[in-house]
Amino acid sequence: MRARLAEHMMNTNRLRILGLDPGLLRTGWGVVACEGSRLSHVAHGVIKPSAGADFADRLLCLFEGVTAVIAEHAPHEAAVEEIFVNMNPSSTLKLGHARAASLIAPAKAGLTVAEYATKAVKKAVVGAGAADKSQIGFMVRRLLPTCGDPGEDAADALAVAIAHAHLRMARIRGAA
Numbered sequence: 001m002r003a004r005l006a007e008h009m010m011n012t013n014r015l016r017i018l019g020l021d022p023g024l025l026r027t028g029w030g031v032v033a034c035e036g037s038r039l040s041h042v043a044h045g046v047i048k049p050s051a052g053a054d055f056a057d058r059l060l061c062l063f064e065g066v067t068a069v070i071a072e073h074a075p076h077e078a079a080v081e082e083i084f085v086n087m088n089p090s091s092t093l094k095l096g097h098a099r100a101a102s103l104i105a106p107a108k109a110g111l112t113v114a115e116y117a118t119k120a121v122k123k124a125v126v127g128a129g130a131a132d133k134s135q136i137g138f139m140v141r142r143l144l145p146t147c148g149d150p151g152e153d154a155a156d157a158l159a160v161a162i163a164h165a166h167l168r169m170a171r172i173r174g175a176a
Helices: 002-012 055-073 089-108 118-125 133-143 151-175
Strands: 014-021 027-035 038-047 077-081 112-116
Touching: 014 055, 014 089, 014 151, 027 055, 027 151, 038 055, 038 151, 055 089, 077 089, 077 151, 089 112, 112 118, 112 151, 118 133, 118 151, 133 151
Parallel strands: 014 077, 077 112
Antiparallel strands: 014 027, 027 038
């Protein structure tokens, strides 16, 4: 898969990135296209497992949902937001399971999967690591004007994809 990505980049200089904001009740996803340093919106949405479903069924729904997004939008790379540790260890552990489903689906599809801390995403998109959700949504709409109003979960996922695009380019420039 990585050889195919390198060949694609040499031939088109266009890359699609899938950003994921994992959650047990709602997993936001967003796909952006990169052409050089230019970003454009491709698609976004939210995967919502049934709240009353068994834990394993919710995880399966997340995995299958991410797999379907990959099949439909054919991203070349994926980026997933890391979880933050909250006061409830049980909630953190369950969120970790949702994150695992979000990591495994693109890995199974052969995509390179990057992981970013929440503060790194906020800093890359807003310029401040302590930005709130409204600031993230504002900047996502500003950077991707054709995305409309994606809602918080999808906006967070688009922010992850944007952060990956920016940080990826910085790494490439640094290696050159």
